[in-house]
Amino acid sequence: MIRSFLSRTGQMALVIFGISVLVFCIFFATPGADPTARIAGRGASPQVMARIRAEYGFDRPLPVQYVRMMEKLFVTRDLTSFVNHGQKVVPEVVSAAPVTLSLVVWAAFFWVVGSLVIGVASAVLRDSWVDRLLMVLGLIGLSMPVFWLGEVINLFTQSRWHDTWLFRWVPPLGYVPLSQSPIGWAKSLLLPSLTLSVSFMGLYARILRSELLSAMGEDSIRTARAKGAGPARVWLWHGLRLSWLSYVSLFGLDFAQLLGGGALLTEVVFALPGVGRLTYQALATLDLPLIMATVMYAAVFVVIANALVDGLYALLDPRIRDGQHGR
Amino acid sequence: MDAEQLLDIQGLKLNLPDGTRLLEGVSLRLNAGEALGVVGESGSGKSLTAMSVMGLLPGLKASGSILFSGQELVNLPDKVMRKLRGARIAMIFQDPMTAFLPVRSIGAQIDEQIRLHHRVSRREARARTVQLLERMGVPDPAMAAKRYPHQLSGGLRQRAMIAMALSCTPALLIADEPTTALDVTVQAQILTLLREIREEGAGVMLITHDMGVVAQACTHVAVMYSGLVVENGPVRDVLDRPLHPYTQALLAAIPPLDGPRPERLPTISGQPPTPDNRPTGCVFAPRCSFVRSECAVRPPLTEIEEGRRVACVLYAA
Numbered sequence A: 001m002i003r004s005f006l007s008r009t010g011q012m013a014l015v016i017f018g019i020s021v022l023v024f025c026i027f028f029a030t031p032g033a034d035p036t037a038r039i040a041g042r043g044a045s046p047q048v049m050a051r052i053r054a055e056y057g058f059d060r061p062l063p064v065q066y067v068r069m070m071e072k073l074f075v076t077r078d079l080t081s082f083v084n085h086g087q088k089v090v091p092e093v094v095s096a097a098p099v100t101l102s103l104v105v106w107a108a109f110f111w112v113v114g115s116l117v118i119g120v121a122s123a124v125l126r127d128s129w130v131d132r133l134l135m136v137l138g139l140i141g142l143s144m145p146v147f148w149l150g151e152v153i154n155l156f157t158q159s160r161w162h163d164t165w166l167f168r169w170v171p172p173l174g175y176v177p178l179s180q181s182p183i184g185w186a187k188s189l190l191l192p193s194l195t196l197s198v199s200f201m202g203l204y205a206r207i208l209r210s211e212l213l214s215a216m217g218e219d220s221i222r223t224a225r226a227k228g229a230g231p232a233r234v235w236l237w238h239g240l241r242l243s244w245l246s247y248v249s250l251f252g253l254d255f256a257q258l259l260g261g262g263a264l265l266t267e268v269v270f271a272l273p274g275v276g277r278l279t280y281q282a283l284a285t286l287d288l289p290l291i292m293a294t295v296m297y298a299a300v301f302v303v304i305a306n307a308l309v310d311g312l313y314a315l316l317d318p319r320i321r322d323g324q325h326g327r
Numbered sequence B: 001m002d003a004e005q006l007l008d009i010q011g012l013k014l015n016l017p018d019g020t021r022l023l024e025g026v027s028l029r030l031n032a033g034e035a036l037g038v039v040g041e042s043g044s045g046k047s048l049t050a051m052s053v054m055g056l057l058p059g060l061k062a063s064g065s066i067l068f069s070g071q072e073l074v075n076l077p078d079k080v081m082r083k084l085r086g087a088r089i090a091m092i093f094q095d096p097m098t099a100f101l102p103v104r105s106i107g108a109q110i111d112e113q114i115r116l117h118h119r120v121s122r123r124e125a126r127a128r129t130v131q132l133l134e135r136m137g138v139p140d141p142a143m144a145a146k147r148y149p150h151q152l153s154g155g156l157r158q159r160a161m162i163a164m165a166l167s168c169t170p171a172l173l174i175a176d177e178p179t180t181a182l183d184v185t186v187q188a189q190i191l192t193l194l195r196e197i198r199e200e201g202a203g204v205m206l207i208t209h210d211m212g213v214v215a216q217a218c219t220h221v222a223v224m225y226s227g228l229v230v231e232n233g234p235v236r237d238v239l240d241r242p243l244h245p246y247t248q249a250l251l252a253a254i255p256p257l258d259g260p261r262p263e264r265l266p267t268i269s270g271q272p273p274t275p276d277n278r279p280t281g282c283v284f285a286p287r288c289s290f291v292r293s294e295c296a297v298r299p300p301l302t303e304i305e306e307g308r309r310v311a312c313v314l315y316a317a
């Protein structure tokens, strides 16, 4: 147990190291481009250029540059954005993280609950008009671009119908921290997280439906019926138990990539100061240190989430625990 | 023997929604304390008959009559059927690997069945589970209950399956090819187990392809062919003196246990009819070497001696 935990941690460290080297190489070791000029931004004075060159060690060999960069990212945390007037990059990412976390947790809640209800309902009522309707709605949700949906929602809730009783409660765009006002926090996140969850809800409901239907054909479900279990128990207890493995693994990965900045469009549209919006700004202004920081942050998250999913998987399926894959 | 009549199936017909008839009118009887072997070629409707008794064929339209301890099961509401299923009628399936839920321990799955039918605490259910596993000859039953299906051998899994089926002391136990997936020694142990269960007073319906299994474990046998029972009687009588040409052919196709092995075993030529092209007369007529003109009308299953029933014009009075 301890050994497998240690080997897992070692693997994670190795993967993160690999990603950091890769990211570093892409941004700073590209032949023919001078990283100093890119960090300094356009129109920097020669003095600033010289200072940056010395600080990052761009006149020294690549490994030294790499170590400097990682030191600035993780140890001293004083990586500075020159494009953005000397803003410290790491604290910026750290303060953006709770916003993204809140948004994604809310969205995950909605899409899990929604897809469970829709998926189970359409599996139970398979081939009926309810099933068809739900699946068409799911497909629409799945294929609706999130930024477009967000803009439409903003249009109606912020201006067009804002003064009707239905949307009077909608706060102006932006984020309210939980510590400041829990209710304001929930209000500010409700519409953005619903918007973000729509496409996932459609996708997950479809996956759950097909997994559930194929699980219902299994011998063990027949056994459950033969034991005298009622339909609710057979579907929800036995059926879901068999079909949620792929659901869980997909969920872990989507959740992680959203935390890592994948909710970029939603954050931009709803003006939420999260990691995604930070990434967007960094890309728009070519703010190299900030890009470096957000990409590393995302990588660390995805790797950690991956490990958690693997752990959860083993918890859910004893066959994987024993190193036996597949059914 | 005038034991209590446990199961009486009369003219059980099963239709697909499109009208295709899968069972043509199966008739069977089983008393408490007896074991009925149901044999027949693949596709003859053995499993369908068993599943009809369990009420587990929601997509198919059943007609006829299935009397279980005097209660009519055909068209019984599922709510009522659920109370019988697992409690009074239990079933064992062919493949014990896939029949258990792979993600929960054996014990938890047996506990579940006990708690579905009896108001007992988790702990009481588990105590009963361990007791059952022990009775089935599972070594270290308390540990085995905590194991997952893939961690047990096929034989142990099938024992656990039987333990689960017996957990609510059913009056009728249906076993659909319970030993097909097991090796010969384990098969013998399982059959002994089934015999003990029968001797304790339960009725057992054992579906199999194997006449040897029938001879070992059953008191009666029903031979099915193309959705019909063609012959029915005590095991010894039927094996010693098969009446229906199909039974005769079936027995002739088994190599003798002692004596010289024949060069070639006689096989039945042709294929059994599929549900769509079943003849209107005797279903076996196209492959029968005794076929005659009366065979164009389907012979009913009639009692020709005490306890022996056969559906063939050769024995019409």
Ligand SMILES: Nc1ncnc2c1ncn2[C@@H]1O[C@H](COP(=O)(O)OP(=O)(O)OP(=O)(O)O)[C@@H](O)[C@H]1O
Pocket (backbone or CB within 6 Å): B016, B022, B040, B041, B042, B043, B044, B045, B046, B047, B048, B049, B059, B209, B275
């Ligand atoms: N749900 C169903 N829908 C349509 N046809 C079915 C269905 N279930 C069974 N059948 C058909 O009914 C016939 C009898 O099936 P059944 O499973 O009872 O055979 P069996 O005697 O148990 O055979 P085996 O020895 O192979 O298990 C087969 O031809 C099969 O294809």
Ligand SMILES: [Mg+2]
Pocket (backbone or CB within 6 Å): B046, B047, B048, B176
């Ligand atoms: Mg079968």
